[in-house]
Amino acid sequence: MSYWRGWRYTALITSIVGVIGITIYPIAIYPMQHIEEYKAIQKENRRNVIQSEIQPGNMKVWSDPFDRK
Template sequence: MTPNLRTTLIFGGFISLIGAAFYPIYFWPLMWLEEYQKEQAINRGGIVQEDVQPPGLKVWSDPFGRK
């Protein structure tokens, strides 16, 4: 195995690992927006934002909402 091929495989593997880590965090919610919003509604049910948010800060809004 040549040194260039080994270096290419190491960096390619590293980039693949980063891509595999980012898929469920970033790309899945963007591709399955309705399902993600349903899951978040279930997960955040019963939580009052004003009680969780530190005083003096703006209450967070829906990041997927239209402006």
């Protein structure tokens, strides 16, 4: 059984980290860097929604998740 050493080991680890980074970027990093774009999309999607009609009884009506308290 041979062990991975030198540049092959480095290439393996770099490839694994790269694939994880490429996978995570569009899910987590891009939306956090482009908040205004996602706010506009959210505003467009919720334009004709009347919150009180779709919210079950005695539950808080959803609000802007990007709004600071």
